[in-house]
């Protein structure tokens with residue numbers, strides 16, 4: 001099965017849960033077991049963050065995670081190996097979440113083939129908007145990888161149409177204005193965003209940014225095919241005393257989100 | 263005349279291979295609206311007239327083109343200084359800040375944010391915001407807050423809030439990132455007055471348009487004789503593009519001066535064009551200081567305004583096409599140029615501007631007998647502490 005198809009098959013009757021965690025946290029050696037713990041708790045697929053020096057779309061928690069992972073030696077090869085290892089051990093579709101500059105420096109086709117070779121299913125690049133993404137889209141297509149495209153509450157209907165026409169593996173719906181981070185309540189924009197996407201396409205819609213509690217996840221579960229949670233998980237790892245404690249905390253957090261979505 | 267000057271970037275915001283909008287989706291609609299609104303405003307005679315009135319009556323333009331006779335004599339080069347240091351608030355940054363603040367008011371947004379390195383753009387934005395009744399917050403790295411303390415006080419006195427940015431190196435790059443993060447959240451009510459010719463489209467183009475008055479005035483002031491060489495320092499590249507763009511239509515040799523910091527060989531510098539490779543930073547494709555894996559590296563310069571690992575995309579284009587030459591001078595050379603200008607002409611230049619001047623004194627032999635125009639982008643009051651400290655060590 002291609003990466004693209006594996007991502008699509010993660011969407012079933014219940015709203016799918018895609019946990020995000022930075023690769024190399026708390027250390028490269030302990031990273032994969034954290035994903036395994038989340039798989040045991042019912043994660044349907046993963047976003048693995050490739051640590052980057054200038055994560056523009058990320059708030060302080062994920063920035064901190066990125067900084068720690070980089071300092072612990074999570075370079076490109078180490079991070080992509082973690083993507084592959086997580087895919088192999090969990091059997092779930094794994095998407096690399098990276099910023100555009102490291103992909104550009106590697107080369108669009110080289111990056112796509114490096115990722116596919118290791119068993120990655122797809123790629124998410126938050127600073128690569130639709131109109132700049134044709135080269136990476138072609139490289140992904142050649143490797144069977146799924147590229148994700150974004151929509152946000154400010155995206156026009158016409159642009160949503162163009163995003164849908166690109167047939168991404170899924171559409172990442174940014175629920176709230178702003179960077180990644182926890183929010184005290186769900187953004188009022190979600191319902192209309194979901195409605196506007198659904199009116200135009202059957203491409204799966206996955207909501208992310210600012211979904212921080214199982215209760216919040218429950219309120220959006222009927223508005224989307226999937227939900228991404230990130231900051232809340234990274235924070236648990238940063239707060240944990242060691243990797244074993246982090247695995248326990250992540251497992252129970254993911255189980256709670258999973259229950260809220262089913 | 264040099265062929266290939268681009269009046270404006272293409273529909274995707276590209277200057278050749280550079281530029282574009284590598285920004286989060288949340289910002290894309292706002293960037294599109296900004297491009298449209300700027301275009302409308304810039305073609306609106308009323309808007310332009312208002313901008314020009316502010317430049318004349320508030321900023322104090324035109325700024326003089328001053329012949330530095332004593333220094334000319336000692337260097338053997340006829341040296342002309344474009345006195346942006348005499349613009350209100352003490353640097354060229356105000357040309358852009360006033361322009362974008364007027365645009366903000368036209369768009370009906372009540373709040374502006376800015377990043378600042380040397381503090382000059384922060385002061386200019388705080389000034390424009392006060393004058394036009396806009397709320398203003400300025401992001402500034404903690405290292406820069408320390409080395410440009412005077413400007414922090416000025417911004418606060420002008421009614422703006424200075425928000426410290428402590429992650430990363432605590433310098434300009436981090437301040438830009440944090441301002442962008444703010445903007446992703448607040449774009450409905452806020453305009454981001456970016457301080458240099460960097461960032462996603464339409465910023466590099468818009469900032470150039472608001473700064474081209476520098477070069478246009480020079481052409482008028484020079485008259486038919488022109489000059490042989492025109493030199494400006496390049497941080498993000500706004501004073502330099504403002505000077506160069508109108509001069510691209512002439513035979514004048516154009517030279518942009520980057521920060522060589524402690525020396526290009528030491529790796530501690532801000533010379534993105536000379537020592538960097540193309541990549542994406544802050545929403546634009548341009549020359550960038552980065553490692554093999556595309557992680558952005560920290561820049562180093564004694565001057566906070568040149569301490570940036572990227573550069574405006576139009577400079578990347580001008581470099582590749584050979585229309586402008588780029589060179590670099592070190593911290594020490596810039597410090598010497600501060601002394602030189604202060605003592606021979608009674609003008610204390612900003613450390614940034616001193617880089618351009620240092621290149622002239624360094625190359626005086628090759629420039630002998632020529633007329634060289636230097637963009638004196640700002641005054642040096644803000645740098646006194648840094649200069650004193652460098653003496654002590």
Ligand SMILES: Cc1ncc(COP(=O)(O)O)c(C=O)c1O
Pocket residue numbers: 353354355379380381382383457458459495496497498499500501502566567568612614615639640641
């Ligand atoms: C006086 C002065 N000159 C030059 C610069 C560098 O910026 P740019 O390259 O955009 O002109 C600064 C930036 O803070 C400055 O304050």
